[in-house]
Amino acid sequence: MKALSVRQPWAWAIIYALKNIENQGWPIHYRGDILIHAAKKCTKKEYEIASVFFQSMGVSIPELKSLRRGQVIGVVTIVDCKFSQVASGWGMPGQYHWKLENPREIAPIPYIGQLGIFEVPDDLVIEVAA
Template sequence: MKAITIKQPWATLIALGEKRFETRGWQTKYRGELAIHAGKQVDRDACLEPEIKAALVRNGILSISMLPTGSVIATTILKDCIRSAETWTDGYILENGERVYSPEYDFGDFTPGRYAWDLRDVKQLPEPVPAKGQLSLWNWEGGSSYE
């Protein structure tokens, strides 16, 4: 299964179903199953942002030390990769016309020209599975939860 390494708290927000789009400066033509790997780095400042902190606390994550790192924590389906087209008063507009509102736009960088990876059917793993992450998309041999 393909995998992507994502810094914390973003990986956990995806695993919890709080974050639908992973934003990147690059696109991919890949579509299908994708493992979400929580990298070893934690953006501690981001964890203190009000929308992010609220989402974590709402899901029982009361401290940064509760965020798993160096592990695959969820699987999902990468449905699409959509370019961010423009900003507007209440958020961003993707090139397919979809509008991104708060709190979703607080969970990514939707600057026009970047890409929103549309993640669907997220399944949080019962326990994190230790794995060494990599840059870009990589192959994880941990299996599929969609069989």
């Protein structure tokens, strides 16, 4: 199954806080389910910057130490991709906005992430919540 590594707390927000846009510098033509892998790296400074943004969105995030990292944490459906010059909600200007729907938590799967879209063997993904 296809997967995308996302740094915390952004990965958490996709699965648990209805973050419905993933900002990327490149377009995606794929439509369908994709695993969200919480990247291993997240500095305290990155977390603090994200925390300020989350507050502006009215979202409280868990403490950095409690966020899962280095694991696949959920699945989401990519339904569209558009380039935008304008910030809106979760979308940042000058980025491709991957439109996400139907976030589902799964039992965490320890896995080493990669850049870009990568494949996680189907036998590792035992149960993806419907």
